[in-house]
Amino acid sequence: MSKRYSNEHEWTVLDEQIATIGLSAYAVEKLGDITFVELPEIGTLVGKDESIAFIESVKAASDIYTPISGEVIEVNELLENKPELLNEDAEVNWIFKLKVSDGVEFETLMDEPGYKAYIETL
Amino acid sequence: MPYTPHTPQDVKKMLDVIGIKEECELFDGVPSELRVKSFNLDQGLSEFEVFDNFNKLSNKNDTSKVSFLGGGYYDHIIPSAVDALSMRSEFYTAYTPYQAEASQGTLQVLYEYQSMICELTGMEATNASMYDGGTAMAEAALMAIRIGRKRKKIIIDSGVNPIYIKITQTYLAFHDTEVIVLDAKSDKIDKQKLLDLIDESVACYIFQNPNFFGSIEDYSEIVDALHSVNALAIMSSYPIALGILKSAKEMNADIYCGDGQSLGNYLGFGGPSFGILACKEKYIRNLPGRIVGITDDSKGRRSFVLTLQAREQHIRRNKATSNICSNQNLMALRATIFMALLGKEGFSKLSNQNYNNANYLKNELEKLDNINIFNKNPIFNEFVIEIPISSSNFIDKMEKRNFFAGLKLDALYKNFNNRVLVSVTEKRTKAQMDKFLTCVKEIV
């Protein structure tokens, strides 16, 4: 399955109608030691680029935006007590899953080489 | 020149290093058309002259009468150790404790402060203090709005300090909210009206116990009704009352706010005091202001640090929980020392003393023919008397008899013309109260 990235540094993997979303290793490294993740509520309907979750490190705090629209169907509850999982492997440890309402949005996101090129410019 | 240590030789040496000839060249970057148009200030004075001036001003303020004036600010004992310790310049001339290694003193005091406030209120989390009770209430309301997300309605009880209500209204005027302030008709909660108002659109209900009239009530039933629709209960109180009265936790409140002047701080014509803001742990990320926590240093030693700073303005900027970037640190320090000196037994005893004194005076006044007591509920250390003459007249006449007799309520409420709020602390002796009674008898 291909992985896509947004400008706001979220990664998305789409499997049929289910999108798994996390934060890129690049973004997590910039934030430093993650100390807290506020997860969205299951059942929430969200539109593309809406702020949906919240992540905090010692020195920074950031909203997490959903790169595509849909309904929250699952959240990674492990992060509630072990936010450091994101520091350990951000590209594997996902944050929430969506039931996608518009598959086309996924196609508009950057692929891995595209994202790599994008963070070079930052 | 006062407070600049530069000798002419120093200035010369410094200008040479900088590479300019005259001090005035330092401001060459400020175009002449932008320079001051006027700067007409008096000449500087010596320390002795300044002190004399202020001493004269101080003497034009009257603090000489026996005071029964309260209404949010109270004349309590201040142990000598509070002054002695808070006047240590290691405390009062220190900067904000951002550099933990150089601020362990301040940080540990704040940790102890937070611990004591949590003990007193029963709440699980608190910050290192706010400006005062009124702004703490406004921030509590803003917290409730953030937590309630789409809920816009805030109900404020009629018994809340009317000055705090005004401050809260000012803060909320710039948010998309609806503030409902209940009418003050008696000293009791309007239970039915409240239950009718409480629904899914309510973010919070703010109440004060004892309320502004001094009355004590049990708000548990209202709090339950709020929780049944996921609305929050914000309790305000005067911390001395918490020595004996139900804590915020026992009332099952979600957020507590209050003013800390009574905890070892001077009246100071209203400030500095400090604000208390505390909450259940689950709301801590919505709590504004500084918070101190414990951790280890690189050698494993217990260390105190500012924590959860990512909520604050210097990191989150426009997304911060509040723009506050100070606390009333020195006043919180004084409160910590005050609470430590009183301790578990002393604090409760002090609280009881206030209750006893005030109720004695209230009972005696109640016996007088021309005096009515407005309070139907039991009172803590304040109560409202209804008198047959105007409150201004009463206050003036009592002043001539060497008393600050209380607070005129007509300044704060409509149709409260003949009502005066009388406050009695542990400092008032039976002899003073008996004299007060005698004078009241002469007047009414």
Added chain:
Amino acid sequence: MSFTIFEKSSKGRSGINIPKSSVSKIKRLDTNLLRDNKANLPEVSEFDVVRHYTKLSNKNFSIDANFYPLGSCTMKYNPKIQERVAGLDGFSNLHPNHITNNQTHLIQGALSSLKTLENTLCEITGMNAFTLTPQAGAHGEMVGIMMIGAYHKKKGNKKRYVIVPDSSHGTNPATASMVGYDVITVKSGLNGDMDLDAFKNAMSDEVAAVMMTVPNTLGLFNPEIKQICDIAHSYDALMYYDGANMNAILGVLRPGDIGFDVIHLNLHKTFATPHGGGGPGAGPVGVGKKLKEYLPDLRVDFNEKRGYFFKEVNQNSIGKISPFFGNYIVLIKSLVYMQTLGREGMINTSKKAVLNANYILAKLKTHLKAPFADTLCMHECVFSAEELTKKYGVRAMDIAKYLIDFGLHAPTVYFPLIIQEAIMIEPTETENIDTIDYFCKKMIDAVELAKLDSKAFKEFPKTLPISRPDETKAARNLNIRWKD
């Protein structure tokens, strides 16, 4: 191990005798109104308390004992006379509810001091009127932006944005959003000033206010400031002056003269009142003619017949923002300072503050990269440790922690955000050349050490009660109150 006062508690000990009550027994309250258990405060003697907090005080840096080269914070000497005046009975024991009772004859001294302070601040800043009620700089900012909000509302202006430069204090954007505005951040140009073209592009009819710090947070004076004011006014956007850096320009420039509509001052910075370890401060707000009618409640007036009295509240006032006159005692302390300095002392204050800062800039710029070293600075100067970070892995914070070991408080680091590895130094006028030379020497020593032994920095500070604390652990395992 630093034990808390709770760990020193011993059941039955007490620190103070409470006055005995001589009133007859009063009926107890119903149990549903009472708390179940006494609050678990520590049980200690007065001496225990004194020793405990005296020891804690020894773990602090303070301006009386240490140099604080803290950029944008103006940590100057706090004259001792302030404390003596503040302790006078007529100030410290004066009840504020005489205000509510409108018993002005009891408080003439206090009201007179407030009126004098307002007049003095107006003359210093060129503003039209002041409110003395805000309790801190950030509180003042909020009041200022609220008044701007009220102004636009009354005029029926549809405004959504507040513009701040990217070098602004964090309180500026936080304040704007607290008052319901969205924030537009305008980037700085190469010279450290807000980029004029970027500013012009950001301006529109929807901009409510532009918040500026003058001199800016890089310690530079922006000569285009008048132009910025004029452009903003052409859109009916109001100009907000953040007074954090007022110490640079006393007697040189007045925000009111160049077109600012509203300003706040930090009395605990410019006017020498003690920081108290984080407060209380005071943040009076001055306004020009446009905003006078929106000033918050409680202002003092004077006439021969009535003496000092309270002004009627204007119907357009934003209302109350503090119970009475904010941190009144802090106001008194600042007035003590102003009267001691007088006109010449105040002008001299800014001169020496700017002299000290330029001396540091001149001495250190050959050792540490100074991004704006080709011009004179105002009261503070900015360096960047970026090269040390890149070559040796030594960061601005490492240098800060090194200094602490020599009794020098850390400078402001990582602010302003637009300078990588920023080190911002504001010496203030009250430090003498010997202290400044010592500080410069230690800064140069740090730079040299970075080149020789960069690993050594991870150990600093070594001589303080603690070494570097684990902030991650503090946030992940929250412990914010004592639990038995």
